[in-house]
Amino acid sequence: MPHFLDFGHFYNLSNPELWVGIGLILFFAILVLAGVPKLVASVLDAKAVKIQSELDEAARLRAEAEALLAQIRAEKAEAEAQAAEMLRTAEVEARRLEAEAKVKLEESMARRQALAERRIEQAEVQAMAEVKASATDLAAKAAEQILAERLAGQKSDPLLDSAIAQLGTRLN
Template identity: 40%
Template sequence: MSEILSNPETWVAVSFVLFFGLVVYLKVPGLLGKVLDDRAAKIKADLDAAAKLKAEAEAALAKYREATKNAGKEAEAIVVEAKAVAEALAAKAEEDLTQALARRVELGKAKIAQAEANAIAEVRKVAAEAAVAAARELIATRLDPIAKERLIGDTITSMATRLN
């Protein structure tokens, strides 16, 4: 037996058995299993979260692609609508300009007609004044006093009938 105790392989075997006995006694395999299970659960949760994030990212990408596709269509619709509004505004502005020009032409015609009427009245006034002055001059220089008195009497009589 002393041979067995002096043999280093025996002590290695005993140490090996004691080590594994201690490991089993301290429940190290259960602890290792629990740690590995916890780590596996954490990895599974991380994989599930990653899969969820991937699905959300794919949904967001699909939504973005749809939005960009729709944005192009909306931009075209906005351009078409803007052109229609611009054309309508241009037509309205042209119509307003035409109406304003027509009003100005009518106003100009009215001013011209008024100026013509004023000019005719002024010419008539000047002609009447010239005729009165010429008649006064003729009467003063060519009529004798008896004809003057008769003319004044006739004028007063005609004025009385005209004023009534």
């Protein structure tokens, strides 16, 4: 047994350790009577409730964040799918527009070629008409000159002169 608990020494009223023990016991008794353990327990319980509510709030926020993350991932996947679909649609549209442009270009080239051929034909017809007109004028002048030379030795006939003058206009 420890030395301070000896019957003669510990329970001696002049022993300061006895009074410290009694004071300590009285202190604890006063604390119990004042309700300090209940107060400490209620403070600790309130703190525990507050911590639990914060944990519950954190769990709720985490669940909301996970749900939001899942929603964002789903929206991202949907947006990527829409972008891929839009890309496919744009490629199909580009191919269709390319084919239409090719057809329109071929049609335009065919129209221009036909127009050029018509202009060439018109130019040929006009050139032939001009050549015929020139040949007619030249032939009329040559005939007039030949007739004039033949008739130069002969006496002039007014009927023949008017026929020669009209020859150039009638051959055109």
